[in-house]
Amino acid sequence: MGAGHGHHLHFHGHSPVHHLPAHLKLLALVGFVLTVVLTPRTAFAAYAVYLLLVLVAQRASRVPFGYFAKRMVVEVPFVLFALLMPFVATGPRVDVGPLRLSEHGLVGGFALLAKGTLGVMASLVLATTTEPRHVVAGLERLRLPGQLVQIMGFMVRYLEVVTGELSRMKVARESRGFRATSVRAWPVLATTAGALFIRSYERGERVHLAMLSRGYTGSLPVTHPATATPAQWRVAGMLPAAALATLLVVVTR
Amino acid sequence: MHVPDGFLDAPTSIGAAVVAASGVALALRGARRELDDRTAPLAGLVALFIFSTQMLNFPIAAGTSGHLLGGALAAVLVGPCTATLSITVVLLVQATLMADGGITALGTNITLMGLVGVWTGWLVFIALRRVLPKRPLWVVPAAAVAALVSVPTAALAFSLLFDVGGTVDVPFATVATTMVGIHTLIGIGEAVITALAVLSIVVVRPDLVHGARPSLERRTLTIREGVSA
Numbered sequence: 001m002g003a004g005h006g007h008h009l010h011f012h013g014h015s016p017v018h019h020l021p022a023h024l025k026l027l028a029l030v031g032f033v034l035t036v037v038l039t040p041r042t043a044f045a046a047y048a049v050y051l052l053l054v055l056v057a058q059r060a061s062r063v064p065f066g067y068f069a070k071r072m073v074v075e076v077p078f079v080l081f082a083l084l085m086p087f088v089a090t091g092p093r094v095d096v097g098p099l100r101l102s103e104h105g106l107v108g109g110f111a112l113l114a115k116g117t118l119g120v121m122a123s124l125v126l127a128t129t130t131e132p133r134h135v136v137a138g139l140e141r142l143r144l145p146g147q148l149v150q151i152m153g154f155m156v157r158y159l160e161v162v163t164g165e166l167s168r169m170k171v172a173r174e175s176r177g178f179r180a181t182s183v184r185a186w187p188v189l190a191t192t193a194g195a196l197f198i199r200s201y202e203r204g205e206r207v208h209l210a211m212l213s214r215g216y217t218g219s220l221p222v223t224h225p226a227t228a229t230p231a232q233w234r235v236a237g238m239l240p241a242a243a244l245a246t247l248l249v250v251v252t253r
Numbered sequence: 254m255h256v257p258d259g260f261l262d263a264p265t266s267i268g269a270a271v272v273a274a275s276g277v278a279l280a281l282r283g284a285r286r287e288l289d290d291r292t293a294p295l296a297g298l299v300a301l302f303i304f305s306t307q308m309l310n311f312p313i314a315a316g317t318s319g320h321l322l323g324g325a326l327a328a329v330l331v332g333p334c335t336a337t338l339s340i341t342v343v344l345l346v347q348a349t350l351m352a353d354g355g356i357t358a359l360g361t362n363i364t365l366m367g368l369v370g371v372w373t374g375w376l377v378f379i380a381l382r383r384v385l386p387k388r389p390l391w392v393v394p395a396a397a398v399a400a401l402v403s404v405p406t407a408a409l410a411f412s413l414l415f416d417v418g419g420t421v422d423v424p425f426a427t428v429a430t431t432m433v434g435i436h437t438l439i440g441i442g443e444a445v446i447t448a449l450a451v452l453s454i455v456v457v458r459p460d461l462v463h464g465a466r467p468s469l470e471r472r473t474l475t476i477r478e479g480v481s482a
Contacts, residue, residue, distance in 0.1 A: 009350045026349070033357050037259045037266070041420065074353040078257050088431075089423050108421030115259025116355070123352035135349050147281050147292060152342045154297025155304070156350075162301045166308065180312045190449030193306045193321065197330060197454055200305075201461055204298035208291045 008160075011128045016235060017061035018129045021228045022138025024236035025126050031240030035247050036118045041111030046250045047118070053242050054121045063128045071128065075120045082116065085109030122239075132156040141226040146219060153220070154207070162200055169195070255347065255354030256361045256411070263357075265418020270360025276368040277341050283334030287463070292335070299331050300339035304346065311446060322439075324366055324407070325374030325400035326447045329392065329464040330454070333375040340367040361414060369410045374403035378464055387468045389459040390452075396464065397448035401440045408436035 017025075032053075039046050058068060086096075089105030096106075130138075136156055140149040169192050178188060208216075228236075261269070284292050303323040310320055327336035344362050347353040354362045381395040412429040419428075451462065459465050 029356055033258050033355065034263070037263055037357055071352065074351060075257070078260075085421050085423070088427055089421050091422060104422050111420060112259060116257035119258025119355045119357070120352045123348065123356055127350050127352055132346075132350055139345075139349075145278075145281060147284075148277070148338065148342060148345075150293035151296045151300060151338055152345060154294050155300045155342055155346060158298060158301055159304075162298070162305050163308070166305045180310070182312055186311055186446060187449050189309055189311055190446050191453040193309060193446070193450040194453030194457075196305060197302050197450070198458055198461060200298040200302040201295065204295040205291070207294040207298070211294065 009127060010131050011063045011067055013062055013129065015060060015062040015129070017057065017125065020232055020236050021141075021226050022130050022134040023141040023226055024138075024228050024232055025130060026135070026138050026142060028236045028239050029122055029126050032122050032243050033119050035240060035243040036115055036122075039115075039247055039250065041107055043250045046246050047114045049246045050118050050243055051121075053239055053246075054118060054125065057125050057239055058121065061125055061129045068124060068128060071124050072117075072120055075116060078116055079113065082109045082112040085112065132159070137224070137226050140222070150220060154204075158203070158207075161203075162196070165199060166192075166196060255344070256358040256365070258355030258357050259420065260355070260358060261361060261414055261418040262420055265414060266357055266361055268418075269364045269414065273341075273360040273363035273368065277337065277363065280334040280337035280341075284332075284338050287332040287335050292338075295331075296335050296338050296342070299327065299335060300342045300346075303327055303339055304343050306450075307343075311442065321446050321450075322366065322370065322404060322443060324370030325378070325396060325403045325443070326450060328371045328375040329378055329396045329399065329447075329451060330462055332463040333371055335463075336371045336375075337367045340371060365407050365410055365414075370403050370407040373406040374399040377402045382464065382467070387471055389455050389462070389465040389468050391468070392455060392462060392465045393448050393452045396451045397444040400447035401444035404440035404443050405433045405436045408432040 032050075036050055039050075058065070086099075086101035086105035086109050089102040089108060091102050091104035093100045094103050094106070095101075126135075133153070133156055136149060136153050139152065140146075144152075173188065173192070178185070180189060284296065288295055303326075306321045306323055306326075308320070324336065324340060327339055330336075331339070341363050344354060344359060344366065348356050348359050348362075378392075378395050378399040381398055382392065385391040385395055409429060409432070412425065412432050415423075415428050416425040455462050455465055459469055
């Protein structure tokens with residue numbers, strides 16, 4: 001455990017987006033993404049406006065765009081699925097170059113890609129500007145059941161510890177000449193997973209005993225209740241409000 | 254692979270969210286029976302375990318690799334209710350902190366992986382446990398079959414949801430055969446890895462494997478004399 005406490009999931013900063021309370025950011029995210037999901041798939045102009053809005057929010061967070069873009073790779077498997085749509089969907093066909101593609105599939109694939117990408121970008125604005133423990137506190141403020149909040153709290157708290165344990169096991173394997181190249185490596189990797197389970201479970205038991213000895217009775221006290229000022233509500237509301245206005249303009253036109 | 258935003262239409266996503274919320278509420282009750290007041294720290298660490306094993310890449314061939322999904326594994330190791338809660342939290346963390354899986358598709362993902370994946374695995378497991386010999390090591394093949402069945406079943410459930418609320422017109426048969434076909438292959442890998450992982454745990458700490466408890470309780474204490482060290 002020689003390494004310092006890195007912030008792998010969020011990008012430390014002091015922008016207005018960083019300073020918004022987490023529960024407002026979560027609400028803004030859900031509002032924005034719901035609006036995007038409800039948008040008709042041929043409303044191309046609306047998608048352009050949404051993209052602009054997310055990019056404005058991203059720039060306002062002052063998180064370097066390169067860092068932000070790198071985090072977007074989670075989307076890749078799903079991009080492949082969306083690109084497959086024009087080939088497998090039904091309905092009238094159109095010629096695009098040498099290919100005969102489904103018209104529904106082209107529009108549908110575009111909508112999947114646009115909505116999915118906007119969702120990933122909006123979620124990343126939240127993820128890159130909010131510390132994990134603040135996300136947990138925000139969810140608690142939004143009335144997520146107490147047990148789930150606690151489970152998530154423990155998961156976030158021990159995230160670095162357990163992933164660190166896993167990477168130390170990797171170092172130990174590789175320093176003994178192990179290289180995962182084929183299916184023959186599976187027994188070794190599965191044993192790693194088994195050992196990790198035993199260590200995690202035992203750590204859970206130790207943590208529980210340590211908590212009991214400090215007076216744990218089944219719920220954790222809220223030390224810093226999340227609050228928000230009207231000004232913060234207005235700032236957080238800008239993104240979903242602008243998106244909703246765009247949707248209304250597109251639908252009523 | 255997690256379902257992203259906009260993949261299913263809004264009514265279907267909301268319907269799935271209602272299903273997910275009621276399933277998780279039931280699991281919250283059940284987990285108290287499985288773990289009593291240890292629920293929060295233990296389920297948290299189990300969630301982390303599942304999350305970490307998803308980062309463990311298993312090489313397949315020619316540079317490709319896959320990872321464990323862990324629904325059936327978690328159900329066998331800690332019981333189905335705790336497994337549902339752990340996977341729910343893993344999905345929640347992935348959606349809010351990693352943008353993996355859409356925030357509006359969270360209900361869909363929890364329904365597919367946390368409910369269908371876990372409970373199919375668990376039901377197959379207890380059905381097999383009933384017919385197999387009552388010894389701890391027999392949980393290994395039962396866990397393997399549970400993993401093998403649970404992955405394509407979750408894929409089938411996805412195909413049904415896509416048929417009801419998909420945003421692109423693709424015939425149900427095409428989606429179902431492709432999804433179930435691919436996921437049967439994934440399921441085979443999942444079954445082998447689940448079996449190897451359960452095996453490595455059950456030989457060291459059989460008491461930690463929730464699914465092996467009934468067979469452990471049947472053991473009686475024996476005092477052996479003259480055991481060489």
